[in-house]
Structures are given as C-alpha cells and as structure tokens.
Amino acid sequence: MKCKYFGSCGSCGLHELSYGEQLEQKSSRVSELLSPFYSGELEMFESPDSHYRARSEFRIWHIGDICSYAMGNITKDGTLCIDECPKVIEPIERRMWALLDSINDNKLLSHRLFGIEFLATTTTDECLVTMLYHRRLDDEWSALALELESRHNISIIGRSRKQKVVLSTEFVTEALTIDNKLYTYRYYEGGFTQPNPMANISMIEWARGAIGDRAKGDLLESYCGLGNFTIPLSNLFDKVLATEISKNSIKAAKENCELNGVTNIEFIRLSSEEMTQAINAEREFRRLADVDLDSYNFSTVLVDPPRAGLDSATVELISSIDTILYISCNPETLARDLEVLSQSHNVAKAAIFDQFPHTTHVESGVLLQRKVIDE
Numbered sequence: 142m143k144c145k146y147f148g149s150c151g152s153c154g155l156h157e158l159s160y161g162e163q164l165e166q167k168s169s170r171v172s173e174l175l176s177p178f179y180s181g182e183l184e185m186f187e188s189p190d191s192h193y194r195a196r197s198e199f200r201i202w203h204i205g206d207i208c209s210y211a212m213g214n215i216t217k218d219g220t221l222c223i224d225e226c227p228k229v230i231e232p233i234e235r236r237m238w239a240l241l242d243s244i245n246d247n248k249l250l251s252h253r254l255f256g257i258e259f260l261a262t263t264t265t266d267e268c269l270v271t272m273l274y275h276r277r278l279d280d281e282w283s284a285l286a287l288e289l290e291s292r293h294n295i296s297i298i299g300r301s302r303k304q305k306v307v308l309s310t311e312f313v314t315e316a317l318t319i320d321n322k323l324y325t326y327r328y329y330e331g332g333f334t335q336p337n338p339m340a341n342i343s344m345i346e347w348a349r350g351a352i353g354d355r356a357k358g359d360l361l362e363s364y365c366g367l368g369n370f371t372i373p374l375s376n377l378f379d380k381v382l383a384t385e386i387s388k389n390s391i392k393a394a395k396e397n398c399e400l401n402g403v404t405n406i407e408f409i410r411l412s413s414e415e416m417t418q419a420i421n422a423e424r425e426f427r428r429l430a431d432v433d434l435d436s437y438n439f440s441t442v443l444v445d446p447p448r449a450g451l452d453s454a455t456v457e458l459i460s461s462i463d464t465i466l467y468i469s470c471n472p473e474t475l476a477r478d479l480e481v482l483s484q485s486h487n488v489a490k491a492a493i494f495d496q497f498p499h500t501t502h503v504e505s506g507v508l509l510q511r512k513v514i515d516e
Contacts, residue, residue: 450474
C-alpha cells in the first residue's frame with residue numbers, strides 16, 4: 142500500500158516494513174508465543190495490503206468553515222487531517238470524499254459534526270454512514286441527510302447525545318462465498334463485524350477445514366457475535382448452541398440464521414461466565430427455559446474472546462470437551478490460556494490471519510485435541 146501519510150498518521154505503525162516483512166515479523170512473534178505448545182507449521186493467511194477495511198471511523202476536524210477527515214498522529218499528541226486513506230475498501234473510498242464535499246456545501250450538515258463512521262460491503266455495494274454530532278438533530282437535518290442518501294447511494298444514521306436517527310435502514314447486507322457456498326449476513330450499525338472481509342473468509346474456511354472429519358455430535362460456541370463462524374460451521378454438526386452477551390448481536394444472529402435457511406442453531410444471550418454456570422448446572426436462567434441442555438453432546442467448542450482472553454471458569458469448562466477451536470485477537474492472552482489448556486489437550490493446528498496490515502495486530506487460530514491417555 143502506498144499512502145502519503147505513512148510515518149505521520151497513527152493508524153498504520155509498520156509503514157517502514159514491506160508487506161512481506163510485516164508478515165514475517167508477525168509470524169515470528171506468534172511462533173515464539175506458541176512454541177511451548179506447538180512445533181508444527183504455522184499457516185499464514187495474507188490480506189490485500191490495501192483496500193481491506195470494510196469498517197472505518199474518522200474524526201471530523203474543523204478549520205474555519207471547512208470539515209476534513211482526521212486521524213490521530215503517530216506520536217499520539219495531535220490530529221492529522223487527511224485527503225486519502227487507501228486502507229478502506231473501494232465502496233467506501235468511492236463515496237467518502239464526495240460525501241465530505243456535500244457536507245462542506247451545507248453549514249447545517251457540518252455544524253458540530255465531530256465524526257463519521259463507515260460500514261460497507263464488498264459484494265453488494267451497500268454503504269452505511271453514521272454521522273456523529275455535538276447537537277440535537279431536527280427535521281431540517283433529516284431532510285438534508287435524505288438528500289445525501291439519494292445523491293451518494295448510501296444509508297445514513299445520525300447520532301447525538303441520547304439520540305439516534307435512522308433515515309432508511311440500520312444495516313448492510315453482505316454476501317460471502319465460503320468453501321464455494323454463498324452465505325448472507327446482516328451487519329448492523331454499532332454491532333461487531335470483522336473489519337477485513339477477505340481475512341474473515343480465510344478464518345472461516347480455515348476453521349471448517351481444521352475441524353474437518355473431527356466434526357461429530359454438537360458444537361458449543363461462546364462469543365458467537367452475529368453468527369459469523371456459527372452459520373458456516375453449523376452443517377458440520379447435529380446441533381449448535383451459541384452464546385453471546387449482546388442483545389443486538391443475538392438479534393442479528395437469529396436473522397442471519399433465517400437468511401441462510403439454517404435450523405439447527407440455538408442462539409442464547411449469555412456471557413461466557415453465565416454459559417459456564419448454566420452448563421455446569423450452577424445456576425438456572427429463564428433465557429434457557431426452552432432449551433434442553435442435557436440433550437446436547439458437545440464434541441467441539443469454538444471460542445472467539447476479546448483481547449482479555451478467557452476467564453478461568455470457561456477455560457476449565459472447555460477443557461472437558463474433545464476438540465477446541467480458539468480464535469484469538471491477542472496472541473499473548475492466547476498463550477496464557479494455552480498454559481492451562483495444554484495440560485489436557487495438544488495443539489494440532491495453528492494459523493495466523495492478517496486482519497490489520499501495516500499494524501502490529503494479528504489474529505490467530507489454534508485447534509486443540511484432547512490427549513489420549515494410555516491406560
């Protein structure tokens with residue numbers, strides 16, 4: 142990727158390395174962290190090194206009457222105004238600059254605007270734009286924003302303190318081809334989505350391939366989000382119980398199930414800790430009143446926790462399941478959790494996925510198989 146702001150914009154910290162050198166550095170870091178638990182091949186899944194982000198947020202910086210997109214600078218002590226950002230996918234790039242011109246042409250649209258967030262798709266050319274304000278939005282703003290929707294082929298949501306204005310829709314619909322099968326997802330504004338669609342496809346396909354002929358019985362999933370992994374993995378298992386703490390994510394997951402004609406998944410709103418308490422019969426939940434937990438025979442568990450990794454009770458719970466698929470956005474906490482999990486399981490496969498080129502962030506995946514104890 143070529144960007145004239147390399148070295149001054151804080152968004153991309155590995156600007157001095159070629160893309161190949163970045164991958165080498167990330168591979169070396171993850172390999173070292175996994176070395177106590179795994180000596181096999183670390184699979185590497187690259188990303189396009191430009192136009193890879195389908196979700197991006199920009200500050201709006203006011204200089205006189207003119208608004209500019211802005212990012213934090215690399216020294217983290219100021220703001221940098223930008224007029225290009227080659228990391229965003231083409232459907233965002235094609236719209237963002239013309240949209241900014243339209244905003245600058247109308248003082249009501251630009252007045253006290255402090256941020257713009259983009260959520261777009263790679264296949265359906267949909268783009269959802271959230272405009273963030275330090276003032277209350279009225280009917281006049283809504284009328285002008287509706288004109289922007291039509292002019293730029295976008296959907297707009299306006300947000301200010303304790304106010305959300307949805308003009309037409311609050312989601313985009315993406316279609317991803319995974320292992321030669323088309324899957325449809327609704328991505329809602331404000332919900333978690335994988336930011337790099339190409340890396341996301343690689344992660345899901347790797348997960349399906351890693352499980353392979355190990356798939357049997359039922360799947361347990363924690364941190365399921367909107368069903369990103371759940372839905373493509375569901376046809377490998379008899380039944381799936383998937384949990385997530387966010388109400389909005391569970392709503393989206395159920396809708397995505399219907400969109401894809403999947404009927405063997407039960408999505409339940411539970412935190413990872415609550416899931417552990419429920420399965421261990423330590424606590425009853427009304428949300429599980431219609432779910433027969435005893436009917437599940439979990440052969441495999443998938444966890445995709447936040448950067449903090451897993452809590453100790455969840456680590457203990459999943460240690461009792463034969464096959465563990467652990468997707469991690471923080472290799473340090475993954476290595477920490479493997480210290481416990483490796484007592485009962487062997488790491489059979491490992492991979493890294495470059496979700497965030499030109500940064501130090503790296504997504505990892507490991508497949509663990511229960512150890513066979515000789516009698």
